Amino acid sequence: MRRARRAGAAAALLALAAAAGAAPRSARADSAALRVDPWRVEVRASASPAVARLGERITLRWTVRPRTPVRARIGAPASGGAFHWSGFEARPAGVRDGRWPRGEEGVVGGAVPGLEARADLQVFALGDIAVPGPALEIDDGRGRRVHRLPMVRVTIVPVVAANDSAADLRPARGPLAxxxxxxxxxxxxxxVALLGALAVALVVGWRRRRRRAAAAAAPAAPRARRDPFAEALAELAALRRLDLPGQGRFDEHALRLTRIARRVLETVAAAARPGDSTPEIVEHLVGTAFDGGEIERVEGLLRFWDRVKFARAPITVAEARAAEDAVEDLIRRHAPAPAAPTAPGRAA
Structure with a gap:
């Protein structure tokens, strides 16, 4: 009897122990399924390579396959701490061209069997590292719920092991030039440029000063004495050759005769100044080498030419020729001895 009782007690204890051990295993399974019903959603995660060097690029892949149609979306993981994410991409799985069917964007478990995602990770910490998965949003018609994809463990080793005495290290190099x-x-x-410019300026200044000194030391060439009466006769001869009255250009002819006569009057009567009007010239001629009758003739000529130039007074060719003769007579009467050369005859 005692042996039977002991056997029954042992069996009861074993049953209790089995029941106690089964409960934790079920909890661990629920935890691994990340609170997603394993009968409705199948989730897988992988990392390649599982053992990597510090900072080496690791490719992580996740696959979500619902057993019933749901809307699912995998969010991009965020960098931070020892993790640096890049190249995240999510697309429908089991589709030939990798595109969602029209009108079924985001729906998996039907025409699109599942959803897959990949991302590149660089880990900057050593040891056995647990990498958390990105967020998974699922909407099965009862509202949107956010889960977390499975955690992946990777092992990160140093680039050069501490006990590696045969490591091929690069030689030390200095900084770039x-x-x-x-x-x-x-x-x-x-x-140097400023000194060069100063030297050039000094040389140029010295050469200019030397040229000025040489020019000052050289005797000035004698200038031929200017004969205003000869110049007036030569200008009158040139005017006669133009034959302006014969071309009907009486105003231009009167303008040139006035200029020749004014130059002679300014030479003979020093009181007359360039720019004087006809009344001012007549006023300045009083008390000079011109007598009263000659002043009246000069005044008549100047006023007649003013009317031709400004008022377009009528004039004939004969009157224009007579005006030329009057100017020549004025020049010859007041030219000093020896007499100026005879002016060429006027054009026929």
Whole structure:
């Protein structure tokens, strides 16, 4: 009897122990399924390579396959701490061209069997590292719920092991040389350029001063004495050759005769000044070498030419020729001895 009782007690204890051990295993299974019903959603995660060096790129892949049609979306993981994510991409799984069917974007478990995602990860910490999965949003018609994809463990080892005495290390190298514009002593270049410019300015100034001194030391060439009466006769002869009255250009002819006569009057009567009007010239001629009758003739000629120039007074060719003769007579009467050369005859 005692043996039977002991056997029954042992069996009861074993049953209790089995029941106690089964409950934790079920809890661990629910935890691994991340609170997603395993009968409705199948989730897988992988990392390649599982053992990587510090900072080496690791490719992580996740696959979500619902057993019934649901709307699912995998969010991009965020970098932070020892993790640096890049190249995240999510697309429908089991579809030939990788595109969602029209009108079924985001729906998996039907025409699109599942959803897959990949991302590149760089880990900057050593040891056995647990990498959390990205967020998974599922909407099965009862509202949107957010879950977390399974955690993946990777092992990160140093780039060069501490006990690796045969590591092929690169030789030590100095810093890169600075670019040429940073190596040029610009202050020295500017100082040399300034000195060069100063030297050129000194040489140019010395040569100019030397030329001026040589020009001052050289005797000035004698200038021929200007004969205003000869110049007036030559200008009158040139005017006669133009034959302006014969071309009907009486105003231009009167303008040139006035200029010749004014030059002679300014030479003979020093009181007359360039720019004087006809009344002012007549006023300045009083008390000079011109007598009263000659002043009246000069005044008549000037006023007649003013009417021709400004008022377009009528004039004939004969009157224009007579005006030329009057100017020539004025020049010859007041030209000093020896007499000026005879002016060529007027054009026929």
């Amino acid at each position: 600075a670019p040429w514009w940073e190596r040029v002593p610009w202050r020295l270049v500017a100082a």
